[in-house]
Amino acid sequence: MSTIKVWKSNAVILDKPEFKSKIKNLELSPEAKASMEEDLVKEYSKLKVYAVGKEVTFCEPGDLVLITPKTLSYCDTIEFEGKVKFVSKEADILGVY
Numbered sequence: 001m002s003t004i005k006v007w008k009s010n011a012v013i014l015d016k017p018e019f020k021s022k023i024k025n026l027e028l029s030p031e032a033k034a035s036m037e038e039d040l041v042k043e044y045s046k047l048k049v050y051a052v053g054k055e056v057t058f059c060e061p062g063d064l065v066l067i068t069p070k071t072l073s074y075c076d077t078i079e080f081e082g083k084v085k086f087v088s089k090e091a092d093i094l095g096v097y
Helices: 030-041 069-074
Strands: 011-015 046-052 064-066 076-080 083-089
Antiparallel strands (some): 076 083
């Protein structure tokens, strides 16, 4: 999974779903893609846990978790190993599927 040995305390790193167009070879401008991804945040309900901090006990890497769209809209994002990830806190996770 992660190449980082230890993540900070209660951090939960979530995979950010990638936008995939149903229209083949559709090219979007960076602005249009960003706008569309903002709208898609409202649609995310099951997110895969990529990594967890050493104090996290509620979920583990590989779990699918529920987080509210409002909370998700406030999450920081990082680029890690070529992919964009959401950075959340354990307290923001409402449930594990």
